[in-house]
Amino acid sequence: MNNRFFITTAIDYANGLPHIGHALEKIGADTIARYRRHRGDSVHFLMGMDEHGLKIAQSAAAAGVSPIEWTTRLAGEWRAAWQLLDISYDDFIRTTEPRHAVGVYEMIRRIRENGDLYQATYAGFYCVGCEAYKSEDDLVDGHCPEHPSREIQWLEEENWFFRLSAYRDRLRALVTESDFVRPESRRNEVLRMIDEIKDISVSRAGLKWGIRWPDEPETAVYVWLDALTNYLSATGFPAEGYERLWPADLHVVGKDIIRFHCVYWPAMLMSAGVETPRGVWAHGWMTMSGGKISKSEGGTIGIPAAVERHGADAFRYFVLREVPWDSDGNFSWDRLAERDTSELANDLGNLANRTLSMIHRYRGGVVPEAPATTELDQIAKETVEKYLERMDRLALHEAAAAVFELVSRANSFVESRAPWKLARDPANAGSLDETLASLARALGVVSGLLHPFMPGRMGELWTSLGTSETIPPFEDLASLDLTGRTVSMGAVLFPRPELAK
Numbered sequence: 001m002n003n004r005f006f007i008t009t010a011i012d013y014a015n016g017l018p019h020i021g022h023a024l025e026k027i028g029a030d031t032i033a034r035y036r037r038h039r040g041d042s043v044h045f046l047m048g049m050d051e052h053g054l055k056i057a058q059s060a061a062a063a064g065v066s067p068i069e070w071t072t073r074l075a076g077e078w079r080a081a082w083q084l085l086d087i088s089y090d091d092f093i094r095t096t097e098p099r100h101a102v103g104v105y106e107m108i109r110r111i112r113e114n115g116d117l118y119q120a121t122y123a124g125f126y127c128v129g130c131e132a133y134k135s136e137d138d139l140v141d142g143h144c145p146e147h148p149s150r151e152i153q154w155l156e157e158e159n160w161f162f163r164l165s166a167y168r169d170r171l172r173a174l175v176t177e178s179d180f181v182r183p184e185s186r187r188n189e190v191l192r193m194i195d196e197i198k199d200i201s202v203s204r205a206g207l208k209w210g211i212r213w214p215d216e217p218e219t220a221v222y223v224w225l226d227a228l229t230n231y232l233s234a235t236g237f238p239a240e241g242y243e244r245l246w247p248a249d250l251h252v253v254g255k256d257i258i259r260f261h262c263v264y265w266p267a268m269l270m271s272a273g274v275e276t277p278r279g280v281w282a283h284g285w286m287t288m289s290g291g292k293i294s295k296s297e298g299g300t301i302g303i304p305a306a307v308e309r310h311g312a313d314a315f316r317y318f319v320l321r322e323v324p325w326d327s328d329g330n331f332s333w334d335r336l337a338e339r340d341t342s343e344l345a346n347d348l349g350n351l352a353n354r355t356l357s358m359i360h361r362y363r364g365g366v367v368p369e370a371p372a373t374t375e376l377d378q379i380a381k382e383t384v385e386k387y388l389e390r391m392d393r394l395a396l397h398e399a400a401a402a403v404f405e406l407v408s409r410a411n412s413f414v415e416s417r418a419p420w421k422l423a424r425d426p427a428n429a430g431s432l433d434e435t436l437a438s439l440a441r442a443l444g445v446v447s448g449l450l451h452p453f454m455p456g457r458m459g460e461l462w463t464s465l466g467t468s469e470t471i472p473p474f475e476d477l478a479s480l481d482l483t484g485r486t487v488s489m490g491a492v493l494f495p496r497p498e499l500a501k
């Protein structure tokens, strides 16, 4: 079974450097992408940069460079950060690329042809922080609640409007009759947005830095129509063959931008006669001291700093274990150090080190032959099933927890079997073989299942089990046989971290 699976993350706004608050979405999407690859799917994983808009033009001007020089520099920085985190994207699109403009123009042409564009005067508030129009009701004390320190703008301009209101019923059906919005807890919020929809302005008069509106050199395409189309233009749309990738199976986005992804975007696609994506996953936020990580707080922790202390794998694992994939979770260096010490170094690291060293000491480094009939083998099999079920419903944190439950059961198994006692009496040779073979299999299962979370160290652990081939499909891990493999001790996989300074 070779399913195609097209997954995307939100494209990041080229207005500053990535910080740990941006990492959650990318690590989560990467883990899903890696998981689907291991299941044999043909995965296409798209990321990118959103490079148009007033804020970017302003930042470039302040830095004394042209907007494109500015965004090119930043795109390089962001890609370097994703590389540090081992993010395995297949394509990276920048909205300043020609291939993207082609897609945007085709969207506008089709929406217009369908009669869904008209000119009218927009008079209302606009938040440059969100790049979004705001109604009076959206404001708190006269400010955008997301950007309380920014002055809200009052705009009056002749714009192009998209007849969003014509899609109310079809949007409602999409949301209620399918899994389009996940987690399910977000569905009602989206339905409320659909109830309240009005037509939206999709052009910005006088905005210099953006894709030009067709035949109107002084007008820019509204940044969200521009940005959202990246998912489609990256497939080569409208050139023949774009349906090999489209529709996207999963847009992974933050919960703060579901209005754009669950209301505007599907409606625009419906109008253009393009299939809607199969689903949107709205993840929560990594918070710090209870609040969203912003530039002012935590935003000062860059990706290199996050990776430097504990390594990319420990950081990836921590983020996905600590922050439930369907809600918010808090970041703290103390918690990271704690999980790195207790779960990675003590539980998993210890299990790996003692299993490998006992196979060396008692069996010359070769995994002995023994049927998979111990209680640990049974738990390992159940863990594979539990993990698959949880990963399939994108409960990443629960899937990781299931594997660590196996790790802890394996450590108890070592204690109760006490191989060092069995080794003293040759009459116990069969029992010792059974114990060591069972532990090696459990370690194989653990390294396979955790590989999407910690590709670096789990790849090493897998290799240390004497397997030259790649990790098999997850279903096959349940019947993993390592008989006769020569294990290697290798480096210490999980050194105890120095406690954070």
Ligand SMILES: [Zn+2]
Residues within 6 Å of the ligand: 127, 128, 129, 130, 131, 144, 145, 146, 147
């Ligand atoms: Zn705002």
